[in-house]
Amino acid sequence: ARCSTSAESLVPSSTIFALSSGQGRCAIAVIRTSGPASGLALRSLTALQEPPPARRACLRLLRHPCSGEPLDRSLVLWFPGPQSFTGEDCVEFHVHGGPAVVSGVLQALGSVPGLRPAEAGEFTRRAFAHGKLSLTEVEGLADLIRAETEAQRRQALRQLDGELSQLCQGWAKTLTKALAxxxxxxxxxxxxxxxxxxLEQADREVRALEVALGSHLRDARRGQRLLSGANVVVTGPPNAGKSSLVNLLSQKPVSIVSPEPGTTRDVLETPVDLAGFPVLLSDTAGLREGVGAVEQEGVRRARHRLEQADIILGVLDASDLASSSSCSFLDTVVTPLLAQSQDSGGQRLLLLLNKSDLLSANAPACDIALPPHLLLSCHTGAGMDSLLQALKTELAAVCGDPSTGPPLLTRVRHQYHLQGCLDALGHYQLATDLALAAEALRQARRQLNHLTGGGGTxxxxxxxxxxxxxxx
Amino acid sequence: SDSAAPCTPHFDVVVIGGGHAGTEAAAAAARCGSRTLLLTHRVDTIGQMSCNPSFGGIGKGHLMREVDALDGLCSRICDQSGIHYKVLNRRKGPAVWGLRAQIDRKLYKQNMQKEILSTPLLTVQKGAVEDLVLAEPEPGYPGKSRVRGVVLADGSTIYAESVILTTGTFLRGMIIIGLEMHPAGRLGDQPSIGLAQTLEKLGFMVGRLKTGTPPRLGKESINFSILNKHTPDDPSIPFSFLSDSVWIKPEDQLPCYLTHTNPRVDAIVLENLHLNSHVQETTKGPRYCPSIESKVLRFPNRLHQVWLEPEGMDSDLIYPQGLSVTLPAELQEKMITCIRGLEKAKMVHPGYGVQYDYLDPRQISPSLETHLVQRLFFAGQINGTTGYEEAAAQGVIAGINASLRVSRKPPFVVSRTEGYIGVLIDDLTTLGTSEPYRMFTSRVEFRLSLRPDNADTRLTFRAHKEAGCVSSQRFERALWMKSSLEEGISVLKSIKFSSSKWKKLIPQIPISINRSLPVSALDVLKYEEVDMESLVGVLPEPLEKYTACRELARRLKIEASYESVLSYQLQEIKEVQQDEALQLPHELDYLTIRDVSLSQEVREKLHLSRPQTIGAASRIPGVTPAAIINLLRFVRSTRQSRQQ
Incomplete structure (x- = not known):
């Protein structure tokens, strides 16, 4: 039984868009909109005067509505509400799956008045509000939202790493103060x-913020720094063979390998293609306490990078499992990760026991209970095939999940909200009524909060x- | 339980307390048609302004307009009792104007008592309530028991269908001056101790707050001639939608004066902290600075404002606002005489601090009925708020709901999207408070929509339809205003000229003559330089009729100024209202329900504040988006199974 009581009155009036198909090397990416401005979005990108026949695919050249620049030749589908996935007017753009095309179309949609990037789970939630989902279909919704939120959080963390993060936090702080x-x-x-x-102080802060945001948005290079691809991080106690594994997976000498523990001190990253998926592979310092300042910093960076990982390759020395560094790694890294990944959306972990060639054939590897793991020898190459097979499954799960699409969407989101913030600051400067001026600052702050979180009264x-x- | 002797008094609604919450609650219940009894320690203190001699201000003025829109009393009484009317924030936009007035204490009390004692269906009786009469809970409603009446100190019982507690600072109230403390609800009045114990025994979570009041000075002993004089507005803007003007002409009103503290005041405060137990106490004070001690301690080496406010037309007292203090009396005197203009000032009463019990407001629902005891309502300072206006606002809502509850009608709840009253009550019931809660406009998300000028269109019609607590005179007036506004706006929209024609008609508007599209009169009215009168000057036909009523002309101008932002804000309001429309079943036991997956932490938070809607639940800190979806699903499935 579908329930629609009170759903009719709950029509959301904003229009949202998102990439709704998988990432990775797909030939086709599907971008969806939902809400009353869907028709406008369709017309703006396709130059169609009238919407095409409902629920029938047609081929159109998409152009950026402001610049007129061609984006892609795409299949376009028009689903007028209420007979659509969400119950609202919806449009689907099936575009060629390259990152440049996808991000171009997303940015074009972001420039259509009334459209904004969807929040986690928002499509499903709208469908739910319109009675389009049966209760059993909704069972997984909370999990999906948790997963999307988690993926976005990780994505944001990754994207806002370092300089950009500090910039955003700094802007948010300035803006909050000006508003206060x-x-x-x-x-x-x-x-x-x-x-x-x-007031003069607030004005000064707002003007400085406008300049900073404006020059940031004009500087296209910053966008290029954003990473795309699944984040695979290799971690483990010192001297377990992490760097050997990275070199083997990337098929080039990324990291220096030596028998000396603590050789890798910084995070070394390399983009690789693993089983057909774009991956950013990071080698990190071995996790241990009580060493020199430089290595400690390496360990700190390693832990930080670990938080951003989609997939973690935990490497242990199979011949050294009883050592305190191995045990500590199992207790402090592996166990919490295993507990977490029961939740969908948690990070995925593959536990690898390296140096299997050092184990004597008949002796048991170890008498301590271990979670599921793979045996591997970076030295002989034994176990590499099973590792690649396992990685492929994990990557498919990570990249096939629409929620991990965000590298591109996050970039669009980032620009969308910064531009929104900048526009609102412009309104602040123009307003003569102080209540209106404050409203513009509140609006600007809401935009930044999408990127930094926080922001209550x-x-x-x-x-x-x-x-x-x-x-x- | 219905064994009441035939002669035992029986009322629909009994209100305990005759302060700002109590008077509004009793009058509102009676307006809704309930036979109502107001019980107070002393009939002669009904309507007493026990602290500052003023009403309104920024945010607080908004609350008063909303109380008035619900046909409450305080705005009308203030229009009959003020002695210095002044709108604050005049240059900051009409959405944040703060209607405010110095009020003659004696007149306010007289006028309020006259109003209360002549309200139909409302009886007033002197009596101290010591206990509540409880009975088995009514099935189908949450709560462990049901209130049936009250027991007075003389042992007599009064039966009631609903009971409203508005005991202010009287619950285990304690007055502090220097190191001396004595039990009192207000200077010269006994505290309520039995009632506090009853509430604690029932399982209510009780907290403690503190507040304070400044000393009172003899008017004749102050040297006003060397101080900054502040005069009232001319003309005075009345508080009530029903008042065309206030009772007194601007030239007959009294001035206020401004002076400042100085380093000698700081020194006296700092040298005598050991004699000041109110300041040393750990009882939570607010983050803002209500007392001179907290100002000196937190912002040293600054001059702080002291406003010298008249207490009444023929009063000999001056209220030094900003000088709330709990030092021993002789040191207060010493401190006062350090201040410019007060060198020879006579202290008539010392300032003092008050500490009192409040009940964690997360234990009440947005109708102000308690979760624990059915038909028991709390309003005012008992819920952790501060201020007359905050108390009055809760009083009206409690009075209406106590009455609706008797006739088993759905509660009257104001949403955050509809009024400051909604923000106040939603903040209290979902977040609780650990400091005396005061209304600020910055707490209000939809500040541009919830303005003092339009409180009637926001609330009067709902109150009339759902609660029946609005007089027909007010209803008719609000109806006329609403239709005139709508008509006026559509006429203004329909008048369209090129920008160059507008520039010729009204040369002072800074409009660009290069605009290609025609510009409507409503768009022109947005300019600061234009008002309805200047539009009528150039377009008498058809606009003249909209300036015949000054309030209408003023409101059209305000609507025009905010029009573009309001349409955008309306969209956000709609999104919030979607979540507000999703009701959570009130009988839900969050600690034990099985069909919904929630963490223990979330369960406890929901159990404590019992949100009524998905919207309220999502505002509770720690309740995650995933928990909200699970709740949504649960609500949808229970609703479905109920329909089947």
Missing amino acids: YVEAYIDFGEDDNLEEGV EEILDLIFQDFCVGK
Whole structure:
């Protein structure tokens, strides 16, 4: 029984878009929109005056609505609501799967008025709100949302690593402060005594922010730094053979290999093609405590990189499983990961016992209980085929999951929200009514919060009460 | 349980407390048609303003307009009792204007008592409530028991269908001056101890808060001539939608004066912290600075404002706002005389601190009924708020809902998207509070839509239809205003000229004459330089009729200024309302339900605040998006099985 009580009144009025097919080396990528502006999106990209016949594929040249630049020759499908997946007007663009095309179409959609990138699980949630999903179909929805949220979080973490992350956090901080000052001026400016020049200070901060965001958005090179492909991170205690494995998988000498523990100190990354999937392979420092400052920094970076991994290759020395470094790795890294990956959306782990050639043929490898693992010898190449087979399964799961599509979508999202923030700051400067000016700053902050998280009212109030002596 | 003797009094709604929450609650219940009893320690303190001699302000003025839109009392009483009317934030946009007035304490009390004592269906009785009469819970509603009445200190019982507690700071109230402490609800009044114990025994979570009040000064002893004088607005803007003007002319109103603290005040505070137990106590004070001690401690070496406010037309007292203090009385006197203009000031009463019990407001639902005891409602400071306006707002809502509950009608809940009252109650019931909660406009997401000017169109019609608590005079007026606004806006939209024609008509507008599309009169009205009067000046036909009512003309201008942003905000409001429309079943036991996958942490959070809707649940910190989806699914499936 499908239930539609009250669903009709719950029509969301914004229009969302997302890449909804798998990543990896697919020939075709499917990009979907849902919401009342879907028809407009269709017309803007295809130059069609009228929507094509419902639910029938037609071939159109897609162009960027602003620049007119051709993007791709694509199959276009029009699903007017309520007979669509979400119950709203929907459009599907089946485009050629290359990253450049996909990101071009996503950016083009982001420039259509009324369209915004979908939040995690939003398509499914809309379908649910319109009674388009039966209860059994919804069973997995929470898991899906958890997975998408988790994948996006990891994606954001990866993308916002380093410089870009600091930039975003810095902008968010500046903006929050400017907003707090304007809010303080509204709520306390008149019967409490704020210091002179509170508004002027907010204005200065906003102007500086506008300049910074504008130059960031114009600098196209920054976009290129964003990584695409699944993130595979090799980790383990020192001297387990991690660098040998990386060199073997990438078929080139990425890392220096030596018998000395702690040879790899920085994160070394190399893009490789594994079983047909684009992968960013990272070699990291062996995890151990109590060593020199440089190596400690290497360990810190290794742990940081581990948090961003989609797939973790945990490498142990099969001939040295009882050592304290092996045990500590099992306890502090492997066990928590195994507990976590029961949740869908958690990171995937392959546990590898390297140096199988050092084990004597008849002696048992070890008397401690181990989670499922693969035996491998980087020295002889034994076990490599099973490893590649296992990796292929994992990569297919990671890359075939639409939620991991985001490298491209995240880049679009990033630009979309930064541009939205910049536009709102422009409105702030123009507004003569202070309530309208504050609204523009709130809007700008909401846009940035999509990238950095946070952003409640309490944060503003905390700042106000911290910086100003107000109240009676 | 129905063994009440024939002569035992029986009311639909009993309200305990005659402060700002209590008076509004009692009057609202009576307006809804309930036979209502207001019980108070002292009839002569009904309507007492126990702290500042003013009403309104930024955010608070918004609350008053909403209380008025629900036909509450305080705005109308203030229009009859003010002695200095001034709108704050005049230059910051009408969405954040703060209606405010200095109020004559005596007049306010008189007018409020007159109103309360003449309200049909409302009885007032003196009496201290010591206990509640409880009975088995009514099936089909949450709660462990049901309130049936109250027991007074003299042992007598009064039966009631609903009971509203508005005891303010009286629950185990304690007054503190210097190192001295004594039990009192307010200076000169006994605290409620029995009632506090009853509530604790019932299982309510009780917390403690503190507040304070400044000393009062003799008017004649202040040297006003050397201070900054502040005059009221001319004309005065009334609080109530029903008032065309206030009772007093601007020239007859009293001025306020401004002075400042100085380093000598700081020194006295800092040298005597050991004599100041209120400041040393660990009881949670607010993050903002209500007392001079907290100002000096947190923001040293600054001059702090002290407003000298009149307490009444013929009062000899001056209220030094900003000087709330709990030092021993002789040190307060010493501190006061350090301040410019107060060198010879006479302290008539010392300032003092109050500590009191409050009940964690996550234990009440948005109708203000408690989760634990059916038909028991809490309103005002008992819920952890501060301020007359916050109390009055809760009072009206509690009064309406106590009455609706008696007739088994659905509760009247104001959403965050509909009013400041909604934000206030949603914040309290979903997040709780650990400091006295005060309304700020920055708490309100949809600030541009929830303005003081349009509270009637937001609330009056709903209140009329769902609660029946609105007089027909108010209803008619709101209806006329709404249709006139709609008509006016559509006429303004329909008038379209080229930008160059507009420039010729109204040369002062900074419009670009290169705009290719015709510009509507509504778009022109957006400019700061234009108002309805200047439009009528050039287009008397058909606009003249919209300036006959000044309020209408003013509201059309405001609607025009915010029009473009409002259509965008409407979309966001709609998205929030979708989640608000998804009701969670009230009988849900979050700790034990099996068919929904929730972590223990989330279960406990939901159990504590019992959100009524998916929207409220999603605002509880720690309730994850995945938990929300699981709840959604659960709601949908229970609704389906109920329909089958």
